[in-house]
Amino acid sequence: MKATARITAVAEAGRTRLVTLRSEPPLLVRRTGPRHAAGEVEVHLVGGAAGPLGGDRLRIEVTVGPGARLCVRTVAASLALPGPRWPERAGPRSPADTQSTLDIHATVAAGGSLRWLPEPLIAARGCDHVSRSLVDLESDASLTWREEVVCGRHGEDPGDASLHSTVRLGGRTLARQDLAVGPRACGWAGPAVLGGGRATGTLLVVDPLWTEKPPEAAVLGPGAARMPLAGGPAALAAAVGGDLREVRAALDRAFT
Amino acid sequence: MSTTLLLLADGRFPAGGHAHSGGLEAAVTAGRVRDLETLAAFLDGRLATAGLVAAAFAAAACRGGDTSTLDSEMDARTPSPALRKASRAQGRALLRAGRTLWTLSTVERELHHPVALGVVAAAAGLAPEEAALTAAYGTVTGPASAAVRLLGLDPYATHALVARLARDCDAVARRAARVATVDELPACSAPLLDIGAEAHASWEVRLFAS
Numbered sequence: 001m002k003a004t005a006r007i008t009a010v011a012e013a014g015r016t017r018l019v020t021l022r023s024e025p026p027l028l029v030r031r032t033g034p035r036h037a038a039g040e041v042e043v044h045l046v047g048g049a050a051g052p053l054g055g056d057r058l059r060i061e062v063t064v065g066p067g068a069r070l071c072v073r074t075v076a077a078s079l080a081l082p083g084p085r086w087p088e089r090a091g092p093r094s095p096a097d098t099q100s101t102l103d104i105h106a107t108v109a110a111g112g113s114l115r116w117l118p119e120p121l122i123a124a125r126g127c128d129h130v131s132r133s134l135v136d137l138e139s140d141a142s143l144t145w146r147e148e149v150v151c152g153r154h155g156e157d158p159g160d161a162s163l164h165s166t167v168r169l170g171g172r173t174l175a176r177q178d179l180a181v182g183p184r185a186c187g188w189a190g191p192a193v194l195g196g197g198r199a200t201g202t203l204l205v206v207d208p209l210w211t212e213k214p215p216e217a218a219v220l221g222p223g224a225a226r227m228p229l230a231g232g233p234a235a236l237a238a239a240v241g242g243d244l245r246e247v248r249a250a251l252d253r254a255f256t
Numbered sequence: 257m258s259t260t261l262l263l264l265a266d267g268r269f270p271a272g273g274h275a276h277s278g279g280l281e282a283a284v285t286a287g288r289v290r291d292l293e294t295l296a297a298f299l300d301g302r303l304a305t306a307g308l309v310a311a312a313f314a315a316a317a318c319r320g321g322d323t324s325t326l327d328s329e330m331d332a333r334t335p336s337p338a339l340r341k342a343s344r345a346q347g348r349a350l351l352r353a354g355r356t357l358w359t360l361s362t363v364e365r366e367l368h369h370p371v372a373l374g375v376v377a378a379a380a381g382l383a384p385e386e387a388a389l390t391a392a393y394g395t396v397t398g399p400a401s402a403a404v405r406l407l408g409l410d411p412y413a414t415h416a417l418v419a420r421l422a423r424d425c426d427a428v429a430r431r432a433a434r435v436a437t438v439d440e441l442p443a444c445s446a447p448l449l450d451i452g453a454e455a456h457a458s459w460e461v462r463l464f465a466s
Contacts, residue, residue, distance in 0.1 A: 164443070173332040176443035186424070187301025191288035192279065193446045200447050217337050217454055222286060225454040230331035230340055238335065238447045 002057040003027045009041055011067035011112075016041040020063075026051060027058060032073075040069040040113070047076055052100035054083025054128055059103045064112040064141075071115040077150070078102075079122045080129035080161055095128070104133040108141035120148035120201070120244055123181060127159030139170035140208050143234075146251065148201035150244050151181050151194070160184045167204060167234075174231045175204055197223060197240040203251040206234040215255065224250035260380045264373075265390045267397060272349035276342055277402035277464035278302060278395060282452030284406045292410075295403050296417050299396045303421060303428055305446035307395035309333055310370040311388035311432030312441050317374020318387035323362050325438060330368040333443045336450040338457035340368075342466030347372035354379060389429035396421055402464060 005027035008020035016039055023029045026047055033042035045060075052058055064070050083098050108114045114135075123129060137143055147165060151158035160182030167175045179200070181188045194200055210233035218226045223246070224239035237254030241247040267273060280298065283289040289298050309330075317326055334340045346369040354360055354376030362375055370391050377387035400418050404411050435441055453466060 166443075173329055175335065176329070176332045177335075177445045178443045179445050179447070186304035187297060187299075188304075190297030190301040191283050191294055192298045192301030192449050193305060195283075195288045195448050197448075202447075217457075219451075219455045219458055222455075223448070223451060225336070225451045227335045227337055227450065227454060229335060230337075231328060236335040238450055240447050240451065 001026060001051070001053075004059040004061065005029050005045065006061045007043055007070070007072065008063040008065070009068040009070040010065035015039055016068045016070065018043070027060065040071050040115070042071040042073065045072065045074045045118070047074070047078070050079060051081060052078060052102060052129060053081050054098040054100050056100040058101065060105075062104070062106040062114065062116075064106070064108040064114045066109040067111040068109075069113040071117065074118040077119040077122050079124055079153075080127035080159065081124050082126035082128065082159065099128045099130060102129070102131040104131070106134070107136045108138065108143060110138040110140040112138075113142040115144040117144065117146050120150050120199070121161060121163070122150045122153060123158040123161035124153055125156045125159050127161060129159070129161045131161070131163045133163075133165040135165075135167040137167065137169045137174075137206060141206070142208060143167070143204065143206040145204045146201065148199065148244060148247060149179065149181060150199045152198065158182050167206070169206065169232045169234070172231060174206070174234055175229060175236060177202065194240050198242060199244045199247045200240045201238075201247045201251055203237040203254055204234065205255055206232065208233055210234070220250050220254055224254070226254045258382065258386070261382055261386050261390065264377060264380060264382070265393050267401065269353065271353045272346060273394065273398060274401070275465045276346060276398055277406070277466065278306075278399035279449045279452050279456075279466070280399035280402045281406060281462060281464045282456040283448070284403075286452060286455070288448070289403070290407070292413055292417065295400070295407070295409065295414070299399060299417060299421060300424075301446060302399060302449065303392060303396050303424060305444040306449060307392045307425075308428050308432055308442050308444055310373075310391040310395055311429050312435045313368070313370035314374040314377065314391035315384035315388040315433040316435065316438075316441065317371045318378045318382065318384040319374075320361075320378065321374075321438070323364060323367055323371055323375060326371045326374075327367050329438060329441055330371060334368070336453045338453040338466065339450065341457075342453070343369045345465065350376055385429055385433035388432040389426070392425045392428045392432065396425065406463065
């Protein structure tokens with residue numbers, strides 16, 4: 001399946017309004033939640049089908065205008081699965097035929113705020129998934145960006161999944177992370193990368209209020225830390241754990 | 257073949273590398289690395305992540321890439337302040353040593369270690385792939401020799417692990433040297449190296465600086 005979802009939020013008279021909400025199966029976007037006191041508007045991505053499956057090409061575009069406040073969540077974890085069996089008569093297959101991809105491009109204008117809090121990606125056995133996120137922040141924009149991966153369903157070895165994320169602030173690279181798990185990734189389960197942990201996640205927070213003083217580095221437990229970044233008013237919390245619950249608990253308390 | 261390459265890659269090159277364990281001390285204390293088998297897995301993961309990133313940055317700097325751009329791109333790939341500090345300390349020591357041996361193209365005194373390595377390699381007349389190889393090799397030999405001290409492992413068996421990684425190390429260097437633009441520079445993360453480095457920096461007593 002090939003699909004693009006688009007969400008555009010703008011501020012009008014001090015309130016955030018969704019001016020674009022484009023869904024395309026399996027990416028269905030629904031406005032949810034009450035209007036928060038802070039004026040943040042919340043939307044959920046509702047999975048219209050299992051997946052992503054090998055061969056899927058998914059794209060999500062998020063635009064937050066000056067002063068607008070948007071929160072994007074998903075109703076459930078995404079489960080990356082291998083694609084349908086490749087028919088022999090179709091000839092040799094290329095990675096493009098069997099790989100699933102998710103491209104996310106978000107832009108947040110000055111004074112805008114985006115909280116991207118999806119449920120995790122579960123890399124099921126045999127999957128071949130690539131997720132690429134590019135976030136462009138104007139200086140003075142706020143961001144909360146969560147990424148979590150679970151390596152396989154219960155008792156299952158994961159397929160290949162790689163997550164590439166880039167966050168730019170005022171045109172300069174603030175954070176770049178590429179995480180790869182699965183049989184093609186070398187040493188990913190070993191003690192330098194996940195150390196046998198089946199789940200990992202990061203929570204990146206960019207807050208213009210931290211320009212003078214970002215949060216200090218802190219060890220949040222044996223498998224988690226909060227780390228102020230070099231390139232701006234931002235910090236990254238990273239966690240590795242036996243399961244998602246452990247990782248989520250560490251990320252949830254990282255900035256409180 | 258080049259003696260200069262051997263000189264720069266030699267652990268006895270006076271750039272302070274021996275003071276750093278490449279994250280191994282934290283991994284040993286956390287119980288994640290205990291023996292040869294877990295050390296081998298640690299080295300695999302470090303070479304594939306920090307090793308590839310360091311090799312690509314060293315090659316890019318050696319090729320004459322803008323050092324301040326490369327340095328801030330390296331910052332963006334190093335979320336851990338403890339690792340940024342360790343990388344800059346090693347970069348500073350390497351620039352100081354390199355400047356007394358060769359004529360460097362930059363007046364900078366402090367760069368991330370892989371960027372400094374590329375600059376020094378270029379000044380020494382090495383090619384980008386040789387700079388990449390030196391960087392990749394350093395990311396495994398540092399923790400390997402630290403393992404002998406921290407775990408009392410047999411030095412022969414430990415060196416056998418490094419020898420077994422030779423082909424992977426060559427492959428990482430070749431891949432790193434093929435990176436053509438700043439956007440293509442890899443950013444392979446190793447969450448436990450970051451988290452371990454932060455824990456390590458919080459200790460009052462430690463054998464290695466990082």
